[in-house]
Amino acid sequence: MSLALARKYRPRNFASVAVQSHVANTLKGAIARDRVAHGYLLCGPRGTGKTTLARVLAMALNCERRGDPALQGEPCGQCISCQRIWAGSASLDVVEIDAASNRGVDDARELRERAMYAPSGDDRYKVYIVDEAHMLTREAWNALLKILEEPPPRVVFVFATTEPQKIAQAAAPVLSRLHRFDLKRIGPAEIRERLAIVLTEEGVVFDDEALGMIARAADGGLRDALSLTDQVLSIGESGHITADSVRVALGLVPDEEYLAILDIVVERRAVDVFPAVQRLADNGVDFALILSGLGDLLRAQLTYALGGVPTEVPERMRVALEQRKSKIAAGDLLRMLHALLEMEPMFRRSGQPQLLIETLLVRFALLDRTVELEDILRGFGDGGRDDPPTRRVAHEPRTASAHALPLAPPAAIAMPVPRPATQQVAKAAAAAQLAHSASVPHTSTVASVTTAAFIAPPSIEHVRSRWSQVVETVRKAGRGMVAESLQRITPLEVTTHGAVLLGYAATDDTFARAVDSSRADVLAAMQACLESVTAFSLRAQTAPAEHVVRNNTRLTQADAQQQRLDQLSARDPLLEAAVRALDLELLN
Numbered sequence: 001m002s003l004a005l006a007r008k009y010r011p012r013n014f015a016s017v018a019v020q021s022h023v024a025n026t027l028k029g030a031i032a033r034d035r036v037a038h039g040y041l042l043c044g045p046r047g048t049g050k051t052t053l054a055r056v057l058a059m060a061l062n063c064e065r066r067g068d069p070a071l072q073g074e075p076c077g078q079c080i081s082c083q084r085i086w087a088g089s090a091s092l093d094v095v096e097i098d099a100a101s102n103r104g105v106d107d108a109r110e111l112r113e114r115a116m117y118a119p120s121g122d123d124r125y126k127v128y129i130v131d132e133a134h135m136l137t138r139e140a141w142n143a144l145l146k147i148l149e150e151p152p153p154r155v156v157f158v159f160a161t162t163e164p165q166k167i168a169q170a171a172a173p174v175l176s177r178l179h180r181f182d183l184k185r186i187g188p189a190e191i192r193e194r195l196a197i198v199l200t201e202e203g204v205v206f207d208d209e210a211l212g213m214i215a216r217a218a219d220g221g222l223r224d225a226l227s228l229t230d231q232v233l234s235i236g237e238s239g240h241i242t243a244d245s246v247r248v249a250l251g252l253v254p255d256e257e258y259l260a261i262l263d264i265v266v267e268r269r270a271v272d273v274f275p276a277v278q279r280l281a282d283n284g285v286d287f288a289l290i291l292s293g294l295g296d297l298l299r300a301q302l303t304y305a306l307g308g309v310p311t312e313v314p315e316r317m318r319v320a321l322e323q324r325k326s327k328i329a330a331g332d333l334l335r336m337l338h339a340l341l342e343m344e345p346m347f348r349r350s351g352q353p354q355l356l357i358e359t360l361l362v363r364f365a366l367l368d369r370t371v372e373l374e375d376i377l378r379g380f381g382d383g384g385r386d387d388p389p390t391r392r393v394a395h396e397p398r399t400a401s402a403h404a405l406p407l408a409p410p411a412a413i414a415m416p417v418p419r420p421a422t423q424q425v426a427k428a429a430a431a432a433q434l435a436h437s438a439s440v441p442h443t444s445t446v447a448s449v450t451t452a453a454f455i456a457p458p459s460i461e462h463v464r465s466r467w468s469q470v471v472e473t474v475r476k477a478g479r480g481m482v483a484e485s486l487q488r489i490t491p492l493e494v495t496t497h498g499a500v501l502l503g504y505a506a507t508d509d510t511f512a513r514a515v516d517s518s519r520a521d522v523l524a525a526m527q528a529c530l531e532s533v534t535a536f537s538l539r540a541q542t543a544p545a546e547h548v549v550r551n552n553t554r555l556t557q558a559d560a561q562q563q564r565l566d567q568l569s570a571r572d573p574l575l576e577a578a579v580r581a582l583d584l585e586l587l588n
């Protein structure tokens with residue numbers, strides 16, 4: 001196989017242009033009826049067949065058998081003219097211009113002069129194929145406009161672009177003179193199908209999973225998919241394409257790595273994000289690839305969360321995602337995907353892709369999870385006074401021993417969730433909750449009750465005096481970010497049941513969330529330092545809480561750093577939290 005696949009399998013007629021039959025059929029019909037326009041604009045993403053279609057059009061227009069009713073507007077693909085144009089070798093009548101490299105005024109003038117030359121024969125057409133047309137200058141477009149206003153006979157312009165909106169800005173009058181076609185993105189399934197045909201023809205043995213991986217890596221470009229296949233074949237010795245050979249040749253991230261990252265997010269182990277990403281970086285993985293891989297993963301997991309089955313995922317991965325189905329809600333996945341898409345443009349320009357990915361994943365891990373109605377109702381019960389002992393399902397607490405274990409299904413550790421008695425009750429309670437939160441913004445009181453033998457609850461003064469001990473206990477357990485967050489929290493009161501109400505400044509919402517996400521660890525630490533504590537709840541305070549930050553020695557030691565963090569925090573509290581956690585890890 002000396003010839004590159006992309007070149008060897010370049011279509012010779014309209015019928016074999018993959019996916020774009022809506023455009024191919026229209027062009028074919030125009031040739032069959034002799035109604036070819038002077039200017040076409042082909043828009044579509046990279047690798048969707050724009051220049052291929054333009055070349056086939058040029059072949060059809062100049063085919064020696066043109067007009068043969070049997071061909072119905074197709075080029076024969078066999079005559080000398082067809083062969084020459086197909087091969088891209090010297091054909092006087094087809095001029096390919098890459099606007100990305102030919103865009104000055106001189107080129108525009110030259111273009112106009114050259115367009116004035118008639119085609120090389122009476123029955124022939126001169127076809128100008130202008131690739132990356134959005135790169136043409138205004139001057140070039142002006143020159144082209146003059147040509148298109150009075151087009152010479154048998155001259156056809158085909159403009160190809162990935163960014164038609166730029167042409168609309170620079171050359172709106174030209175656009176109105178062009179027939180515009182929008183090419184479809186080629187889906188992974190279609191690419192896989194095409195690859196299977198090509199490889200079968202080449203006598204290459206392949207795994208379906210391997211073709212799926214190539215198709216996903218090609219990201220909608222058929223030409224790219226064929227080039228990537230070349231790359232895989234050039235590395236493999238056996239001429240057998242397997243998932244492993246694709247992974248090695250294309251430097252793809254093994255599925256297990258993605259699953260590990262997903263688990264970190266699901267289990268809210270924000271601090272584990274950094275070593276996981278570093279491991280990928282150490283293996284020389286391309287960060288853009290990681291980002292798109294994460295997108296694919298979240299999309300597949302979302303499909304499961306919505307009750308569907310993702311088709312573009314290998315079987316092994318499907319089983320793994322199915323297992324994680326109940327652990328993360330559709331709404332949360334949707335928000336993660338949204339955040340990922342929002343970051344994408346910034347990512348391409350950034351000089352620090354690793355930091356961006358880390359920040360994104362820490363965000364995911366800290367994301368305030370979707371709260372069920374039951375949770376709100378339970379929260380309304382204020383410290384669980386009226387409720388039977390329950391645990392929240394959405395915010396599944398982790399126990400200390402769960403660190404090393406894979407996630408147990410939440411159903412196994414969660415106690416039954418009480419349902420509201422009637423719809424009316426639910427509505428009334430929800431309405432009351434709304435009225436309540438209007439007066440006390442950000443109230444997040446959630447019962448986290450454990451069944452313990454009754455001991456007299458500690459006084460609030462006692463809780464406050466032991467607070468730094470609680471913080472240290474959490475810190476020693478390796479939960480740096482949570483400890484940091486607890487430091488910004490003030491114990492407000494203790495109920496007769498031993499539930500501690502913790503206040504945080506409304507602006508410190510991020511830290512409250514960090515604490516909320518590690519409820520089990522925090523409660524365990526509180527119980528270790530203050531025996532008779534049974535539960536805790538968090539409440540936002542509009543006025544800044546006392547005892548917070550002011551008496552924090554670590555922070556006063558580094559005022560300059562604190563200032564910087566404050567600035568960061570103003571922009572992105574989660575980023576600050578991440579920086580802080582990282583800092584703590586380094587200090588430890």
Ligand SMILES: [Zn+2]
Nearest residue numbers: 063076079082
């Ligand atoms: Zn021909």
